Amino acid sequence: MxxxxxxxxxxxxxxxxxxxxxxxxxxxxxxxxxxxxxxxxxxxxxxxxxxxxxxxxxxxxxxxxxxxxxxxxxLSQNVIRNEERCTHCGACITICPTGAFIIEPSTRLVDFSDTKCIVCGLCIKACPLRAMELKF
Amino acid sequence: MAKTIAEINEKIRKGQAVVVTAEKIIEVVEEKGVKRAAEEVDVVTTGTFGPMCSSGAFLNIGHSKPRIKLGGGKVYLNDVPVYTGLAAVDIFLGVTALPEDDPRNKFYPGEFNYGGGHVIEELVAGKDIRLVATAYGTDCYPRKKLETLINIRDINEAVLFNIRNAYQNYNVAVNLSDRTRYTYMGVLKPNLGNANYSTAGQLSPLLNDPYYKTIGIGTKIFLGGGIGYVAWQGTQHNPNVLRRDNGVPRRPAGTLSVIGDLKQMKPEWLRGTSMLGYGSTITVGIGVPIPILSEEILRYTAVKDADIITPIVDYSEAYPQRKPDILGEVSYARLKSGRIEVQGKEVPTASLSSYPRAVEIAQILKEWIQKGEFLLSELVAPLPGVESGITFKNLEERPIEGR
CATH class of the missing domain: 3.30.70.260 (ACT domain)
Structure with missing residues (x-):
């Protein structure tokens, strides 16, 4: 098959x-x-x-x-964002290899696009607030 | 038009004070000019929410029966060691303290998922904290062991006392080497892979009062979601740095030491924080109100990200080796655009300090003042200014042998 x-x-x-x-x-x-x-x-x-x-x-x-x-x-795993822990600092922006985090210019809130996420997990430990989590 | 703090407080009491955030004041000045804005606006609120390592809390846990003298003994809160070199039941919990069994950087880069900052966050959230203590025992304090849960509700005092917070300007960190560097400025990718900065810029307290004309000892502030005060200048307070014509320092300069009752603070504004390969810390929310006493003070509060510049520093060599070299200067407006140029290369930027949360802090403080719940304090003493002659001292080592 x-x-x-x-x-x-x-x-x-x-x-x-x-x-x-x-x-x-x-x-x-x-x-x-x-x-x-x-x-x-x-x-x-x-x-x-x-x-x-x-x-x-x-x-x-x-x-x-x-x-x-x-x-x-x-890739059947998922990276999700714990919205309660995320402070929208933006430390993840340059860590993500696929650009899944985007700053909204007027509010500077960080948008996480899980369709761009390839679940590499680099953001998980790089997030100072530990807001990114791996889900199976 | 000069106003006094007493006059502003009178307006606050009557619910008539005009309060705007340090972001909004930029528009107000552009629209009305400095003179009119200074007449109309009474208070400008600032805010910042970033990792601040020189933070910690004093706790008085109350006396057990029989009594125990923790002073000179060993105490752990959720396995994190605290400082006991004080009287019987006073302890100090520092945010960078780590459990003894944390592997640190033995498995590099260490994760530092739980430390003193996380204990403070949980304490403020009202969670029970596990206290384990050993002591040597005395006639008046016979107990040698203590294991108990404690809760912020039940202990006598919990005082947040941060010896250095709210840096006035800070470096942009990059990495010129060919391997990733794990720093207090975050993960720095090799060969100028990224540039990290940490500031609220135009909203940051000391960048809106560059010469410390209103912020000083005794200034009442938003601290960790509650009320606090400026206790002193922070450690490493260094007013004598290069400044621009607008007075804003071009290098890390002034700092604040702040104090406040932890019992009325909120966990969302005191967040345990983990810097990969570096250590644990806490992200602290601070907001300082600036009374508009004169046109000059108003002009300072209208500072924009484009007017604030900061040095770019290599954290693979210059910073660790304490070399003074910088790779250039850049404005916060540039940094916030998402890309800067360093040594001819376009480098993506990221912030460690949360601008949206800084906006929220300035907004909350504004609302407290508008509702008449928060009056401004008179200064007890000013912070040392440019005229103080303070110089920033490095440690010059001396041999111990032969003494």
Whole structure:
């Protein structure tokens, strides 16, 4: 059965320079589409992928990724904002790789657009008020 | 037209005082000019809501039976250690204190999800707090151990006393290095990936009274959702910095030490805060009313974000190594546009201080004054000004050996 899934990969520092996605495509016959990549040398990398292929290939591919030491997050998770804790300071604005936080210019209130959110989770710990939460 | 605080208070009592926020006064002056605005407006309210680390609370928890002398002993509130170097049941809870088992930056960057600031927020919210104490025992205070819940309702005093708040202007932080830096100015992405600032700008108390002509010791203020007072100049108060023609400092300058009864404050204006890789702290809401005693004072309150400039500092090298270098200066209007230019690169900006909440504080204070619930106080003494000759001292280390 052909499937399509969106996943977030967190690469530990030691794997940043490995050709992992190349192997994923070649050895497991999966088509990939990179939705977002943030890889800095000597630091953890982040990749958001859409994977298309047969279920059995997908399962084997995910197993391969897990064995390499990559942490995989499914986009079936959701990042939500705890409105009671958010103070609209805006510290999240430049942390979010997809621009999901937008300042409304006249009020300077911060709008969180969950359709732009790729659930990378970078805002969760960067939010000084801990207003961003991961929901499963 | 000079008014006195007594005259303004008389108008407040009668419900006739004209009060506007430090944001609104900009429009009023543009529309009516300084002279007319100064005649018509009695009070301008300011506000700020940002992380302020030099904050904490004194608590007197009451005497247990039998008695215990906490002074010289060890006390924890929700596992967060407090200072006990005081009399038997007085303690001081600082906002950056961390539970002893918090891993700090051992797993870098540390999360610092719970510290003294969070305990204060929960205390103010009326939640029970777990107190665990050990003491050495004396003839008059025999008890050596105490484990109990305490609640702000039941303790004698809870006094917020912040030794340094409300910085008059502050650095913009960037990172020139090739790795992410976790700082008190937030997460700074490598290679000028972002620029963080922390101010209410045109709404900020001391930026609306650059020479401390009305804000001084004894000034009654909005503090943490309740009423407080300016107790003293804050630590590191440094009036002698570069200033613009409008008097506004171009570098971090004056600071306030503030005090108030924690029991009448609100948790939404005292928020436990966690700076990734740096530590825990508290976000404090402060609003200061500025009595319009003269045209000069009114002119200061009409300051705009475009007129306030601040230095850009590299937090990967210059700041930690205490080098004086700055990467340029930028106005708050620019910072609020979302992008600034640093070393020829366009850098996205973010704030750590909440402007919408600062607006709300200035608005609440305005309403208190309009309703006649909040009268202005006369100054007991001014803050040290430019003429004080204060210089900002760094620590120059000296060897201890041979003493």
């Amino acid at each position: 052909a499937i399509s899934r969106r996943i977030v990969l967190h690469f530990p520092e030691r794997l940043v320079e490995q050709p992992i996605i190349c192997r994923l495509a070649r050895d497991f016959n999966l088509e990939f589409n990179i939705l977002k990549a943030a890889v800095t040398p000597n630091e953890e990398g982040l990749l958001v992928l859409e994977l298309n292929g047969e279920q059995k290939d997908y399962d084997r591919g995910i197993q391969y990724l897990t064995e390499t030491g990559i942490r995989i997050q499914s």
